[in-house]
Amino acid sequence: MTLLCLQNLRAGYGGGDIVHGVDLAVAPGEMVALVGPNGAGKSTLLKAIAGVAKVTGGTLTLDERNLIPLTPAARAQAGAVFMPQDRNVFRTLTVTENLSVSAWGCRDIAQRRAEVTSLLPTMRPYMHKRAGGLSGGQRQMVALGMALMARPRVLLVDEPTAGLSPLLVGEMLDVLRELAAAAALGILIVEQNARAALERADRALVLVDGRVVRSGSAAVLAQEPDFGALFFGEAA
Amino acid sequence: MQMFINALATAAILAPAAVAFTLIFTLFRYANFAAGGFVTVGAFAAWTLNAPLGLPLWAGGVGAMGVCAGAVALSDRVVFRPLRGRSGGTLLLVSIALSFVIENIIRFCFGAQVKGFDLPLTGPMVFAGLRVPKETVWVISISLIATLAVGALLTFTPIGRALRAVADNASLANVRGLPVPGVEAFGVIVAGALFGLSGTLVGVDLAIDPNLNWAIAIPVIAAAIVGGLGSPLGAAIGAVVIGLAEELTAAHFSPTYKGAVGFVVIALVLLLRPQGLLGTKVERK
Amino acid sequence: MDAYLVAILTIAGIYIILALALNLQFGLTGLVNFGVVGFFCLGAYASGIATESFHAPFVGGLCVAMVTGAVAGGLLALLSLRLSGDFLAIVTLGFAETIRLIFNNEDWLTGGPKGLLIMTRPVLADYSRSANAWMVLAVVLTGAVLTLALMLRLAGTPYGRVLRAIREDELVPATLGKNVFVYRLQSFVIGSVLMAAAGSLYAHYVQTITPDNFTTPVAILVWMSVIVGGPGNMLGSVIGALVVVTIYEGSRFLTPWLGFLDAEQVSALRFIVIGTVLILVIRFRPEGLLPEPKHTPVVPATRRPALKG
Numbered sequence A: 001m002t003l004l005c006l007q008n009l010r011a012g013y014g015g016g017d018i019v020h021g022v023d024l025a026v027a028p029g030e031m032v033a034l035v036g037p038n039g040a041g042k043s044t045l046l047k048a049i050a051g052v053a054k055v056t057g058g059t060l061t062l063d064e065r066n067l068i069p070l071t072p073a074a075r076a077q078a079g080a081v082f083m084p085q086d087r088n089v090f091r092t093l094t095v096t097e098n099l100s101v102s103a104w105g106c107r108d109i110a111q112r113r114a115e116v117t118s119l120l121p122t123m124r125p126y127m128h129k130r131a132g133g134l135s136g137g138q139r140q141m142v143a144l145g146m147a148l149m150a151r152p153r154v155l156l157v158d159e160p161t162a163g164l165s166p167l168l169v170g171e172m173l174d175v176l177r178e179l180a181a182a183a184a185l186g187i188l189i190v191e192q193n194a195r196a197a198l199e200r201a202d203r204a205l206v207l208v209d210g211r212v213v214r215s216g217s218a219a220v221l222a223q224e225p226d227f228g229a230l231f232f233g234e235a236a
Numbered sequence B: 001m002q003m004f005i006n007a008l009a010t011a012a013i014l015a016p017a018a019v020a021f022t023l024i025f026t027l028f029r030y031a032n033f034a035a036g037g038f039v040t041v042g043a044f045a046a047w048t049l050n051a052p053l054g055l056p057l058w059a060g061g062v063g064a065m066g067v068c069a070g071a072v073a074l075s076d077r078v079v080f081r082p083l084r085g086r087s088g089g090t091l092l093l094v095s096i097a098l099s100f101v102i103e104n105i106i107r108f109c110f111g112a113q114v115k116g117f118d119l120p121l122t123g124p125m126v127f128a129g130l131r132v133p134k135e136t137v138w139v140i141s142i143s144l145i146a147t148l149a150v151g152a153l154l155t156f157t158p159i160g161r162a163l164r165a166v167a168d169n170a171s172l173a174n175v176r177g178l179p180v181p182g183v184e185a186f187g188v189i190v191a192g193a194l195f196g197l198s199g200t201l202v203g204v205d206l207a208i209d210p211n212l213n214w215a216i217a218i219p220v221i222a223a224a225i226v227g228g229l230g231s232p233l234g235a236a237i238g239a240v241v242i243g244l245a246e247e248l249t250a251a252h253f254s255p256t257y258k259g260a261v262g263f264v265v266i267a268l269v270l271l272l273r274p275q276g277l278l279g280t281k282v283e284r285k
Numbered sequence C: 001m002d003a004y005l006v007a008i009l010t011i012a013g014i015y016i017i018l019a020l021a022l023n024l025q026f027g028l029t030g031l032v033n034f035g036v037v038g039f040f041c042l043g044a045y046a047s048g049i050a051t052e053s054f055h056a057p058f059v060g061g062l063c064v065a066m067v068t069g070a071v072a073g074g075l076l077a078l079l080s081l082r083l084s085g086d087f088l089a090i091v092t093l094g095f096a097e098t099i100r101l102i103f104n105n106e107d108w109l110t111g112g113p114k115g116l117l118i119m120t121r122p123v124l125a126d127y128s129r130s131a132n133a134w135m136v137l138a139v140v141l142t143g144a145v146l147t148l149a150l151m152l153r154l155a156g157t158p159y160g161r162v163l164r165a166i167r168e169d170e171l172v173p174a175t176l177g178k179n180v181f182v183y184r185l186q187s188f189v190i191g192s193v194l195m196a197a198a199g200s201l202y203a204h205y206v207q208t209i210t211p212d213n214f215t216t217p218v219a220i221l222v223w224m225s226v227i228v229g230g231p232g233n234m235l236g237s238v239i240g241a242l243v244v245v246t247i248y249e250g251s252r253f254l255t256p257w258l259g260f261l262d263a264e265q266v267s268a269l270r271f272i273v274i275g276t277v278l279i280l281v282i283r284f285r286p287e288g289l290l291p292e293p294k295h296t297p298v299v300p301a302t303r304r305p306a307l308k309g
Helices: A042-050 A072-078 A095-101 A109-119 A121-126 A136-148 A166-182 A194-200 A218-223 A227-232 B002-028 B035-050 B057-083 B088-110 B134-156 B158-168 B170-175 B180-205 B212-226 B232-252 B255-272 C002-028 C036-052 C058-080 C085-105 C129-156 C158-168 C171-175 C180-206 C216-229 C234-258 C263-284
Strands: A004-012 A017-026 A031-035 A054-062 A080-083 A154-158 A186-190 A203-208 A211-217 B124-127 B130-133
Touching (some): A017 A042, A017 A186, A031 A042, A031 A166, A042 A154, A042 A186, A072 B170, A080 A136, A095 A109, A095 A136, A095 B158, A109 A121, A136 A154, A136 A166, A166 A194, B002 B158, B035 B057, B035 B088, B057 B088, B057 B180, B057 C263, B088 C085, B130 B134, B134 B158, B134 B180, B158 B170, B170 B180, B180 B212, B212 C085, B232 B255, C002 C158, C002 C216, C002 C234, C036 C058, C036 C216, C058 C085, C129 C234, C158 C180, C216 C263, C234 C263
Parallel strands (some): A154 A186
Antiparallel strands (some): A203 A211
């Protein structure tokens, strides 16, 4: 059963394509990692799914519903929720407010907040602090919580570990791994720490110059002898 | 003590407009110098409803808030929205030109004569030996209630929370599913209504004429800067500071130098505490 | 008609100096100075007081005006140049209003709202009225031409290129070891001196100055000259000032066709049109009539390279 399905998806920011035809499927409870060298189009692909970058060709469906004509807000409502890499919390709002405001228009905000805090219990001690005053790891946790407030079916996570210490990198990825299992959530993650991501993901795609050059089981890919070369793009 | 009451009366006039200026600044990151022009529009709208049309002043004030909300929303759509993304300096210049246009539209329609509200004469109220005109009591109470109401709206309601979120980071708000254009429109309308309220209150205290524009713009902006340009509460406190400074100037130098107070206070704040009295340093593009 | 033409050309010459000075500050360096009218006013009064109260000759008055402009410009710049553009705009605007207020109130010095009468003129003795008018025009135009020559020279030198680089992005010149603050300060002070000089010429031309001569409409006209002409282009400012003064003065001739309006309304209408045109030009033709010529940047134009795909 697939949740999110991309066929021959092309995307960019209006000045020529950056993603040149990608096929990809994510099932519920599955964590899929997108790895590849800088400038490969990983983030662009994620943003195209979220509606922040422009889809220029191919198909993009969630539960067989076409996402392409929808605005970013409508896509979030449909279940494809994006967690940006940076500036991903409202710095002047408290953590509680950050969560509440992310469920705009919902009647059951308090209930959703309770759900999210039980999924991410490490947030509890700093719920009343302003998000701008949190540490990097705490802030990423809040950003994740904000994305979860929309009750996603598939979570699009853009480099959640950027700028975190190696210890926190593993912790963040473990949280995502557990979330996928616990909430039957599909997770598509762009990650610079390719090895750490492959250790937790079910499947992985290696993207070079906007094309998938290798895909399959994360564990198998991690064992490949030319993995380093693939990751740095020399084999493209 | 009398001086303190005068200062509060001045603060009461400035506060709603300073809150509105701050609101627009946090939402769109530009200093809207047309603030004085919008306050003048409010004063003339209230006067038109009150004196020639014979409505009670409270109705004039409500009408002025509506007219100003419309005027600010219109100016945002026609003038500022197409220029979004231009530099702060460009938007400032445009807002000054807009203010100049507004002032002269008013002059064109109403002439340059000084006007005043049609208010029944009332005796002063006496508190503990202090004689305070009833109008002043009204001005201070209404302004205080309005400022607190806007503060509560921003702090405690979902739309207020959304407004702060959009002001903080509009692109994230978009990704998180907030209706950004709608929230911005709401903010613009609230700001416009506050300008209208300031305009009405100004008319109770001072003469209404088109030259009000710059006379009111500088202290309003000074109050917002003293308040740190980030929080409406700060802007209200800034208004009290400006009111006190104006009264002190009037008492120790000459009442005619009240007009320079705004500039001097801005200069002092920039010198001593560039982030304003309250609030952290504003993030700029 | 002849006299009228001389009068318009004299005013145009003064506006050309003001516009060039503002173009140096805003067009070249990116400094938003809304206090043009403050420096103009300061120069006019400084020069007038020097010649009338202290019996200085015209040239002495001009020098006093320029020194006063330099001091005021330097102080304002020290106060606000370290902060971002909006603050400079607010401070300079407040400065202009405050200057006007002071000159309005201190009538022992300035004559207050009644005005300051200035007898000293930059003319030779014993000539007719119209010959005098031509001589004043010659002095003003000499000033304008000198200012233009200075500005063209400045804009073409490496110095002008550094100013432009600062306008585009202050970080790049800073990393190349240029002291951005000093460059901005210099640009602002040179502009202020020229504005004050224009004020001096104006004072000795009109001979009676009141604080009401120095209000927002003047500032709007100068800004419009720079924007319409093309920010960053010095010849553009000259053309912009000529266009703006022609439109502004020329619109007087429309008054007979607007007989159904009173004088106040006609004046208001002119300002409405001017303000609206300014907004429209900014929106639809921000580069002005004469766009700034493309210059090779000091450093390669690549800014923060995109790190991610």
